[in-house]
Amino acid sequence: MKMYLLYYGVTYVDKGLVLTEGKDLGKVIPTPIWGALIDTGSERVLVDTGMNPVHISDPDATFRGTDLSGIIKPVLHDEDLASSRIKSCGVMPEQIDYVINTHFHFDHCGGNLFFPQADFVVQKEHYEWALQSEQCPKRDFNLPGTKWKLVEGPCTLLPGIELFPTPGHVPGHQSVVVYLEQTGPVIITGDAIFLEETMEDNAPVTAFDADLYHESIMKLCELQKKIKGQIFIAHEQEKWDQWKHAPEWYD
């Protein structure tokens, strides 16, 4: 099994407003947007799909006229699209069997439209919440003809690929555990852990439910210890820079 980490562009955000509730207000930091392609040998699974291509020519497409306009600034190029990135790994969009969305914020599901043939895997709780929530652009995930595989709680998608609910950032958020032969187990946290500092005790977090967010971090850390896993967190530039990026892979 191979896992490729795919770069999907960047957003510049006001850290204190978007990530670390009230701490470092006004400090603008780059947050890399990324996903993963997992090739089991017989199936190809994509974890998250990055931003919608509308942001290439219109960076403020999602947030114009909202409270977050000017607070989250996307920068997206053609080569950052999920459909382009996977080609650098020799995989065409129509070869993707499953797309796992950790959740439906605009930086995690905006490329769903490139994979109409895939089965989309998301926690049922999140799907139902997102349909009602203004936080999740319907343009990105509520596409006609989508084949949904709505799951409830922890489950195994394929041998070596497990889903692990990590609510708090949003209801029904999920993380992904991948058991790689050489690298060992890895945990793709999604937005269950934004930054390295998010793992510190009682770190301030911007979340739908901060208590639940902290509880999910504790569970992830317990899981990490149990399986001796490596954690890949969501939006830390310094961490991202240290990892191997597609077309290199982890196996």
Ligand SMILES: [Zn+2]
């Ligand atoms: Zn995110």
